[in-house]
Amino acid sequence: MSAFRFGCNRDFHLLGEKVSYCVGESWSHTKLPVCARNTCDQTSMLDIPYGEALSMLGGALYRYRCNEGVPMSGSESLYCDGNVWNGSVPICLVAPAPPALELLVDGVPQTVVRPGDSVLTTCHAKTGNPVPEVQISFAGETSDPMNFKNSLMVTVPEGDEELEVSCTAINSAGSATETTTVFVHSPPSLAEVTGPSSLLRNSNHKFECQVHGGFPKPEVTWIVSDSEGERRDKGEETEDGLAVFHLAVGDSEKEVTLTCEAQNEEGETANSVTLPVHYLPASVSVSTSTVSPSISSPIEFHCEASASFPAPSLVWKIVDQMEEKEKEADTIMEEQDGGNMVATADLRLDAGAGLLTVQCIAKVEEVGEVASDVMEVIVMDTTTSTTTTTTTRSLASPVVFGVRPGQVLHPEEEVVLTCSAVVNGEGKLVWMVDEQLRGEEAELHRKDGKLISSWKYTANLGDTTVACVVEGEDERRTDIALNIKEEKEETVTLEDYYDKESEEESEEDAATNNSEPDAIEKLSKLNKKEEETPAFEDSEPKARVVDAGLGESKSNQQRLRAPVAVYHSSTSSLVPSLLSLVLALAVCVRH
Numbered sequence: 001m002s003a004f005r006f007g008c009n010r011d012f013h014l015l016g017e018k019v020s021y022c023v024g025e026s027w028s029h030t031k032l033p034v035c036a037r038n039t040c041d042q043t044s045m046l047d048i049p050y051g052e053a054l055s056m057l058g059g060a061l062y063r064y065r066c067n068e069g070v071p072m073s074g075s076e077s078l079y080c081d082g083n084v085w086n087g088s089v090p091i092c093l094v095a096p097a098p099p100a101l102e103l104l105v106d107g108v109p110q111t112v113v114r115p116g117d118s119v120l121t122t123c124h125a126k127t128g129n130p131v132p133e134v135q136i137s138f139a140g141e142t143s144d145p146m147n148f149k150n151s152l153m154v155t156v157p158e159g160d161e162e163l164e165v166s167c168t169a170i171n172s173a174g175s176a177t178e179t180t181t182v183f184v185h186s187p188p189s190l191a192e193v194t195g196p197s198s199l200l201r202n203s204n205h206k207f208e209c210q211v212h213g214g215f216p217k218p219e220v221t222w223i224v225s226d227s228e229g230e231r232r233d234k235g236e237e238t239e240d241g242l243a244v245f246h247l248a249v250g251d252s253e254k255e256v257t258l259t260c261e262a263q264n265e266e267g268e269t270a271n272s273v274t275l276p277v278h279y280l281p282a283s284v285s286v287s288t289s290t291v292s293p294s295i296s297s298p299i300e301f302h303c304e305a306s307a308s309f310p311a312p313s314l315v316w317k318i319v320d321q322m323e324e325k326e327k328e329a330d331t332i333m334e335e336q337d338g339g340n341m342v343a344t345a346d347l348r349l350d351a352g353a354g355l356l357t358v359q360c361i362a363k364v365e366e367v368g369e370v371a372s373d374v375m376e377v378i379v380m381d382t383t384t385s386t387t388t389t390t391t392t393r394s395l396a397s398p399v400v401f402g403v404r405p406g407q408v409l410h411p412e413e414e415v416v417l418t419c420s421a422v423v424n425g426e427g428k429l430v431w432m433v434d435e436q437l438r439g440e441e442a443e444l445h446r447k448d449g450k451l452i453s454s455w456k457y458t459a460n461l462g463d464t465t466v467a468c469v470v471e472g473e474d475e476r477r478t479d480i481a482l483n484i485k486e487e488k489e490e491t492v493t494l495e496d497y498y499d500k501e502s503e504e505e506s507e508e509d510a511a512t513n514n515s516e517p518d519a520i521e522k523l524s525k526l527n528k529k530e531e532e533t534p535a536f537e538d539s540e541p542k543a544r545v546v547d548a549g550l551g552e553s554k555s556n557q558q559r560l561r562a563p564v565a566v567y568h569s570s571t572s573s574l575v576p577s578l579l580s581l582v583l584a585l586a587v588c589v590r591h
Contacts, residue, residue, distance in 0.1 A: 095174030096128030123167030187267025188214030
């Protein structure tokens with residue numbers, strides 16, 4: 001095995017391994033040793049910012065380290081070979097901090113300038129190792145990089161409201177930039193008004209104004225021009241600087257002009273909007289030119305709506321024969337001075353006999369509607385002619401059609417009842433159910449000298465009687481017994497009423513099962529027949545009852561008589577009650 005021993009000349013120091021030997025195919029040392037001597041210039045050898053230096057072997061060797069967390073660029077040790085150092089002092093790398101930036105106008109620091117001002121911008125690095133280079137950018141101009149400190153002279157251009165100035169410090173460890181904004185005196189460039197496109201009378205409307213540009217901040221003034229003249233208002237301001245104004249519109253305005261004016265010491269700008277005022281007609285009226293309304297010819301109506309804007313649409317609301325319907329009118333528009341619109345419409349209507357109501361409604365989109373008073377017209381039936389004979393006698397009780405005494409009705413079943421009576425003076429017809437006033441919505445009209453009332457009755461479980469009463473004079477009334485049963489209940493049908501009653505009931509059914517005009521016409525005929533018949537045609541009519549399972553022969557059956565009145569006669573009594581009495585008597589006879 002071969003080996004080497006190293007040594008240095010006098011006054012030199014050995015740095016490295018003193019012995020190296022051969023092991024196999026390689027030597028034991030990884031690096032040859034060197035000989036160092038303290039004869040080199042040691043100036044600045046201890047100068048290492050953000051680190052420490054250590055002199056060894058009398059200055060022939062220096063060792064270095066950086067502060068904790070700071071990286072090093074270069075060798076950790078240096079030695080003198082007797083003439084020169086084997087390298088340069090290492091660097092502890094520190095990135096620069098944001099530099100210091102300053103703007104001067106005529107030697108005075110400024111961040112607010114005017115167009116044409118000469119601004120001197122200076123910038124210097126604060127920290128960083130190695131020393132950073134500094135570069136300035138301002139108003140589109142950029143300086144050349146300079147070590148540690150730099151400056152740039154710029155003239156403020158026209159048309160800018162604010163300018164950005166930046167200074168960047170950079171070294172091998174990183175970079176940092178400082179930025180500031182320079183405000184340039186300028187007038188506001190634009191005012192934008194937003195809000196509704198139209199107004200409503202007697203309403204408040206919110207408007208906003210966004211001002212663009214301007215330094216110092218412009219002051220906003222709202223200007224309102226209407227029928228009262230011109231007035232100015234400061235309005236309000238939101239947290240984000242938006243100008244807000246609440247506009248109150250009076251009851252006589254037709255058009256309003258609203259202006260947003262923004263102004264500062266450099267100038268002003270404004271934006272105006274002219275807004276139409278929408279409003280409903282003050283009134284709507286309905287009239288008719290038909291003198292004697294009847295079913296034989298159309299009835300003519302005329303509707304007129306007073307001035308409004310925009311033009312309204314007219315709608316007819318008609319109630320004929322207790323049926324309600326709406327009909328779009330063929331509206332005629334007339335423009336007046338100032339743009340106001342007057343609307344009119346005509347209606348030709350074929351109506352049935354009885355009470356007819358007509359109403360005209362003017363509608364303005366997104367505003368509302370106004371309705372006329374309801375016009376009521378009595379339409380006469382002129383298809384038959386009658387001869388009126390005046391006879392002095394007591395007035396008969398009312399005649400009721402639509403339901404038979406004891407007729408089975410189910411809860412919620414609806415039946416149209418009609419009552420007819422001669423009524424003098426201020427008398428009137430009213431409906432009562434179990435002595436409780438009902439039928440307030442009944443339709444009343446006169447025909448052939450009689451007052452006729454039609455009412456749609458809804459059956460309720462527990463109702464026992466319905467009555468038509470003449471009020472306002474000597475009270476007359478007709479009561480009808482009701483038989484309200486659930487559908488699941490079974491009923492026993494009593495047959496073979498005496499012939500006269502069956503015939504009259506069939507006539508009543510025919511009258512009440514038709515439409516209301518036909519029912520009224522047939523009712524008139526039955527009334528005439530009634531007037532020609534005595535009130536009690538047979539004071540003791542006979543009732544026959546079918547065999548109810550009592551086991552009696554016909555020879556043993558007893559005929560029973562009881563005083564009853566025909567249903568539509570002037571004295572009312574209940575057929576179901578009579579039949580119940582007959583059954584009871586039959587049971588008694590059997591036992």
